Amino acid sequence: MDDRVRGRRKARGAPRASSVSVGPSPEYRVAPLDDTTWPAFARLVEKHNGVWGGCWCTWFHTMAAEKTRTYEGNRALKEQLVREGRAHASLVFRGDDAVAWCQYGSPRELPNIYHRKEYLAGMVREPDYRITCFFVDRDNRREGLASLALAGALDLIAQAGGGLVEAYPQEAPAKKASGSLLYSCTRGMFERAGFSYDRPKGLKHCVMKKVVSPAS
Ligand SMILES: CC(C)(COP(=O)(O)OP(=O)(O)OC[C@H]1O[C@@H](n2cnc3c(N)ncnc32)[C@H](O)[C@@H]1OP(=O)(O)O)[C@@H](O)C(=O)NCCC(=O)NCCS
Numbered sequence: 001m002d003d004r005v006r007g008r009r010k011a012r013g014a015p016r017a018s019s020v021s022v023g024p025s026p027e028y029r030v031a032p033l034d035d036t037t038w039p040a041f042a043r044l045v046e047k048h049n050g051v052w053g054g055c056w057c058t059w060f061h062t063m064a065a066e067k068t069r070t071y072e073g074n075r076a077l078k079e080q081l082v083r084e085g086r087a088h089a090s091l092v093f094r095g096d097d098a099v100a101w102c103q104y105g106s107p108r109e110l111p112n113i114y115h116r117k118e119y120l121a122g123m124v125r126e127p128d129y130r131i132t133c134f135f136v137d138r139d140n141r142r143e144g145l146a147s148l149a150l151a152g153a154l155d156l157i158a159q160a161g162g163g164l165v166e167a168y169p170q171e172a173p174a175k176k177a178s179g180s181l182l183y184s185c186t187r188g189m190f191e192r193a194g195f196s197y198d199r200p201k202g203l204k205h206c207v208m209k210k211v212v213s214p215a216s
Contacts, residue, residue: 028145030152033089033101038082040098041091042075044137050074051135052180057103060110060132061087081109090152092145099140102149103133104157104165113168115202122199127209128163133183146185150193158215167208168201 031037045051052059054071056078068074081087086109092100103110110132113119131153134146157165169184170177187197187206195208 027094028099028148029093030090030148030155031093032156033082033087033091034085035083037091037098038079040093040096041082041089041101042079044098044101044135045075048135048138052183057087057089057101057133057135060103060112063112088156090149090156092149092152094140100136100145100149101134102131102146102153104129104131104153106130115205119201119207122207125164127166129157129165129212131165131167131184134185135183136179138179141179147189147192150185150189154193154210154212155215157212162212162214165195165210165212166198167195167210168205169208170204171200171206173204 033041045056050056050071054074056071056074058067058074058078058081061077061081062068068077078087086105087103088105088109089101089103091098106128107126107130110130113130113132131150134149136145136149154165157163167184167190169187169190170182171187173182173186184205187208190208190210191197193210195210198207198209201207
């Protein structure tokens with residue numbers, strides 16, 4: 001990946017690079033989701049009616065008993081977590097518009113994964129980070145932006161000190177699968193980013209791992 005990384009390095013769990021330019025195209029840049037990029041993130045979510053019927057990308061943050069289950073409640077929760085530095089994502093920008101994201105965070109920040117019981121039974125070591133959710137503007141899909149968002153997330157993790165990163169993509173989706181069910185993307189995409197297969201998770205997903213070195 002031809003990337004140039006600028007910005008400060010912070011403690012694990014609180015990456016705050018000023019920006020990350022990724023890939024050969026100067027058209028896109030990647031920046032962390034934080035209080036300065038929240039308005040652009042919110043515009044992207046609002047354009048898609050809250051994403052997943054008003055989830056605001058909160059599903060993985062909360063266990064069942066903590067869920068607000070309303071558009072406004074989820075929006076407020078997400079904003080609070082972002083402003084407190086407890087919700088992380090790489091945001092892909094074209095100009096001033098956010099067009100994609102890749103959500104990542106520690107297991108403590110993102111406890112609510114699918115097939116949790118089966119996952120915990122097979123877990124040898126808890127990862128430092130997990131990658132849980134992707135979203136790309138409906139006007140920009142199938143152009144590689146999810147892959148770009150993943151590259152940006154891995155850069156931000158490296159800047160935060162690196163560590164063991166897990167992802168839970170679909171094994172082999174149909175060539176034209178429903179975009180909303182592909183929120184964790186594909187095994188092939190993670191293989192290209194240097195992840196290795198660890199074990200199955202549920203019927204269609206798997207656990208994949210990569211050790212990310214600290215940025216120098
Ligand atoms: C799934 C999604 C992130 C893919 O983004 P994208 O930018 O179009 O993906 P890319 O072009 O980078 O392709 C990444 C991989 O996904 C595959 N892919 C993308 N859309 C696909 C589709 N509709 N069907 C099958 N495969 C698809 C690509 O073939 C590629 O796979 P490969 O590397 O194994 O060949 C996008 O469709 C999306 O945002 N869907 C909505 C997800 C959602 O609702 N998330 C929020 C939950 S809160």
